[in-house]
Amino acid sequence: MPVSDLLDHPLTERADHPAVIDADGTLTYRQLGTAVDRAVGWLRGQGLTAGERVVYSGGNDRSFLALFWATLRIGAIFVPVHPDLTDHQIDHIVADSEAALAVCRPAAGRRAARTVDVEEAWQQVLATAEDGFRADLDEDEVAMLIYTSGTTGRPKGVVCPHRQMLAALDAIHACLGYDEDDVVLCRLPLSFDYGLYQALMSALVGGTLVLARRSEDVGLLRLIERTGVTVVPLVPSLAQMLTLLQGKLHRPTRVRLFTNTGARPGRAVMAELLEVFPGSEFASMYGMTECKRISILDPAEYAEHPDSVGPPIPGDRVRILAADGAELGPRETGEIVVSGPTVMAGYWRIPLEAQNRFVRRPDGSLELHTGDRGWLDEAGRLYFVGRDDDVIKRxxxxxxxxxxxxxxxxxxxxxxxxxxxxxxxxxxxxxxxxxxxxxxxxxxxxxxxxxxxxxxxxxxxxxxxxxxxxxxxxxxxxxxxxxxxxxxxxxxxxxxxxxxxxxxxxxxxxxxxxx
Amino acid sequence: MNQSQFDQLVERICSVQVTDSETPLVDLGVDSLHTIALVMAVEEEFGIEVDPDALADPALASPAGLFRYVQAWAADAAPARV
Known part of the structure; x- marks a missing residue:
């Protein structure tokens, strides 16, 4: 099934449950479904067909989600771009992805076949009739391109097929167990996969997604309290802000789970955060856009193994390789190499031979050489040491x-x-x-x-x-x-x-x- | 406290230079974390509560705007103290 079918379950079973809370208020699943159907009509009205790319450079709001779900539903490829990027940076992505439609600042989207300003697009969507069209898609079709920087060269588009995205969602769900009563705070940009997957996880279980904006950070705790947030994905700065706010205000909240991937909050900050949010736990995770999630530490193991990012998620396999390619044993540090169902399909329009990260295995599947360094313990828990580009010889x-x-x-x-x-x-x-x-x-x-x-x-x-x-x-x-x-x-x-x-x-x- | 002293408070808490009191905090280079720290310092210093929504208003999200907010608060609260 395509990723966009994730919305079907909550649409039939929980249509009146809040799906999204953004700055403009609450949308139930029924209302979100209507917005998606209108967006489908609008995209098709723009002449968009399966396989074509849609660059979208908007903020964290319902418009982003409606156009995301609608793009996938018609079988087109969604290319999220952070709105803070310069026109020059967005232009590169528009050109590299050969976008048929760019929903972004007009100056940034010139090289797309068609460009519409974000706000203008949303007004047009709202004025379009609902369209129940769904493309008949194979799971190996591409759902998204997520542009990411390597150590060299310009940003490259990570090719994310429906199959890999669904595999990642299932594996994360098996580890974290978001449920239908969860209210997930997304203070991360939806244009980053850590942010966007919050929307997907939320739809998977029929929960509620709260979209916060940077300008509202001073009122973040009030938002958490008012909307009943239970799950908070963290970046270090957010952990510090919440520690500061809650350390002073001590509000009663329903927060049960903090998660983190990428840069980790300091140990002291994390300890303080868990203390000021009584009853909360921490899931330390590791991943990269090229294969979404790689490992998740069971929150129950955090106290005992605070430095680990956990064992590989179900289905994935992690090997640690020496510089000469030899496989290393427990507690030996080397490059983290991942294989399994969440490894994405390489970089957009770059020949595999020119991709140093993705390597074809004998069975035809791709293995990801992360460029990150780490080691495994005897129990198979992964420890992240650093990125290769963070490594110096001294x-x-x-x-x-x-x-x-x-x-x-x-x-x-x-x-x-x-x-x-x-x-x-x-x-x-x-x-x-x-x-x-x-x-x-x-x-x-x-x-x-x-x-x-x-x-x-x-x-x-x-x-x-x-x-x-x-x-x-x-x-x-x-x-x-x-x-x-x-x-x-x-x-x-x-x-x-x-x-x-x-x-x-x-x-x-x-x-x-x-x- | 006058605007100049208030600007010094902003500079101390946020580690930025206030070149013009009317410049929005974000354009002065103040990030979210420091904005929160500033609001807390202001609340402490003046014994008031800053409505988080107040800072969503671009006119208030500058050192001058925040200082006007503080003064308005003090003016409102004054009769109650008598």
Whole structure:
């Protein structure tokens, strides 16, 4: 069945249950279904047919969801794009995907066969008659392209077929057990797969999705209380915000589960968060767009194995490979390599030989070489060590910058730590820390926890932790902040202080466009 | 407290430079986390409660707007204290 059929169950069984709560109010499944049917009519009216690409660059609201479900229903391919990307970045995606329709800023969508502004498109959808059309689709047809940055080159589209997406949903559901009474807070952009899958998981069980916007963060706790949120997917900045808000307000909430994938909140922040939300648990997960989810730690095991991201999800297999391709044993660190039903179908229109991440296996299926480093314990639990591009060679040792950050973030009084990539590689290693513990004390405390090759040469304060648009600490921007502060402290260089405001903007062109 | 002192509070809590009090916090480079910290500091400092919706209004989401909000609150509350 196509992914869009997930809506059928709640539409027939729970039509009056709230499906979506956004800034404009609540939509029941019946109302969402109507909006999807109108969007189907609108897309078909635009001349769109199966297999064609629709680039969509809108915020977190009902319009996004209606056009997402409708695009899949007619067998077309949905290409979500974060609205904060520059026109230039969106233009690349529009051109690379050869979009038949771009719903985005007109200046960004010029190279699509047809371009409609996001708000204009939604008004037209609302004025279109409902259309019950459904394409007859094979599960191996493509549902989405999700653009993501590699270490080199321009963003590439990860080809996501219906089959793989459904496999990922089933596996995640088996591990996390979202249920029909769950209310899932999506404060992550729907244009990232971690955000979008919240909508899919919610539809799978007939639950409720709450779409929050960044501008509403100050009222986030009130939103959680008012809408009865039970599940909160986290990025580090969100964990910090909720800790801060709830630490002061102590509101009664129904939150039962926090999840996390990608950049992890610091251990101290996580401990505090679980404490201020009594009755809540934490599911630590690992994945990447190229195969959605890879592993999930059972929340019951978190206390005992807080550093693990859990065993592979049902159906997937993880191997740890040495640089020479040999398979490593338990507790040996190497590249994380994944095979199984959630491995996506490679990158859009890039020959397989040119894709260093996806490798064809003898049985014809693809294996994903993640470029991430980690190890497995005897029980098969995975431990994530770092990304290859976070790894430096220092004093003869391979050092993951994340290892240093992790050690610092375990210190009470350190809210966040960013290890700056040394330039040149054998140059001084700086660790920028944010929190109440003074830098010299951070360094003293680390001396007992890190070996010589991992010990930072200097620890510097960081007033603000720059984040990428998807809420991950931004190493490059942190480096610019530290450099700017150093320049500003030089007597004749006061004008450099203005650099701070420009680097605080949410992204530069070097940052990833998706998780 | 005057606007200039209030701007200093914003600068201290949010680690930014307030070049113009009317510039929205987001354009000054203040992220969500620091916005929350600022609201909490303001609530503490002035003994008031900031309605989260107030900051959704672009006119209020600047140091000047927030300071006007604080003053309006103080004016409203004044008779009750007498």
């Amino acid at each position: 004093r003869g040792m391979r050092v993951a910058l994340t290892e240093i950050e992790d050690a610092a973030e375990r210190l009470p009084g350190v809210t966040a730590a960013v290890a700056l990539r040394p330039e040149p590689e054998d140059g001084p290693l700086l660790l920028a820390v944010h929190g109440t513990l003074p830098p010299e004390q951070v360094r003293a405390a680390l001396a007992g926890r890190l070996d010589h090759s991992r010990m930072p040469d200097r620890v510097v304060p960081l007033d603000t932790v720059p984040l990428t648009a998807n809420g991950k600490p931004d190493r490059a921007a942190a480096k610019r902040l530290v450099d700017a502060a150093a320049a500003a402290s030089a007597p004749a260089a006061d004008h450099h202080r203005s650099t701070r405001t420009t680097t605080a903007s949410p992204r530069s062109s070097h940052e990833p466009v998706a998780v």
